[in-house]
Amino acid sequence: MPELPEVETMVRGIRQAVAGSLIVGYEACPNTCRPLTVRPTLDRQAALCVGHTIVSVRRRAKRVLLELDHGWTFVIEPRMTGLMLLADPPDVGHLRVVWQLRHGGESRSLWFWDRRGLGTISLLNPAGLERAIGPHKLGPDALELTADHWREICGRTARPIKVALLDQKLVAGIGNLYASEMLFRAGISPLTSACRLTASQRDRLQAACSEVLLEAIRYEGSTLSDGTYRNALNQSGGYQNAHRVYDREGEPCPVCETPVVRIVQAQRATFYCPCCQSRTRRRASQK
DNA sequence: ATTAATGTTCAGAA
DNA sequence: TTTCTGAACATTAA
DSSP states (O other): OOOHHHHHHHHHHHHHHHTTOEEEEEEEOTTOSSOOEEESOHHHHHHHHTTOBEEEEEEETTEEEEEETTSOEEEEEOTTTEEEESSOOSOSTTEEEEEEEEETTEEEEEEEEESSOOOEEEEEOHHHHHHHHSTTTSOOBTTSOOHHHHHHHHHTOOSBHHHHHTOTTTSBSOOHHHHHHHHHHHTOOTTSBGGGOOHHHHHHHHHHHHHHHHHHHHTTOOOOTTOOOOOTTSOOOSGGGGOSSTTOTTSBOTTTOOBOEEEEETTEEEEEOTTTTOSSSOOOOOO
């Protein structure tokens, strides 16, 4: 579930402790249920990274980047249930990989925890990094979109706007939850073809996109009912309480009290208000 | 006790 | 070229 706000929260949560640290060990966790998808192999990664310093901790779309002093970079994809932790995992059985760090005189550990095990950890040289997260692979970051970007995004496909928002080549960082939330905020039907959005709808979507993502970051992300997402200190996020439509099928729309509807688009659940997000009727702007 | 659903990404097919 | 389908895996709700 980590989408842009959750990954941004991870990065902010570990940056202080991790940036500038020397890697003194890197290995699979002793109790791990199974090895994770790791490229190259874990041993090879360890040989490449131990003895080097982490010079920066950044986010690209839904990935965490740990850049090392010799130009190699860890690219960590949490996918559905991956977490970066500094302490206190939800359970020990799903700890997968640990970085042993030293910063000044202090030792500490950074863990990758992943219940479903769909996450990946790659250690890439600059060319590999470019291939993995470059502009031909991932579109512009969802927090840095201009009006021109939105025109480009919408012009490129006839798919429903909800489906287009999830295409990481078009725009990177938005996931299923926040796509529904930002379309509600913008008052746009998820069924509208992306290329048929009007200029004013695109403007509303641009505003709604950054508002929703920044608000979610401020709340440190969304911890859904399964409780999987946690910050670097194993604490829940707070944004789930502020969701307007996501996972609220049948509950009254916070604006007009029409029951929220759940549909399926591209095999993913979409939630929306059929009144505020009507395809035909024009409505006033809303909060 | 099966079956459906859950966030994400990718390979392979239509 | 673009778009759709299923699979990777673990866990919970119905």
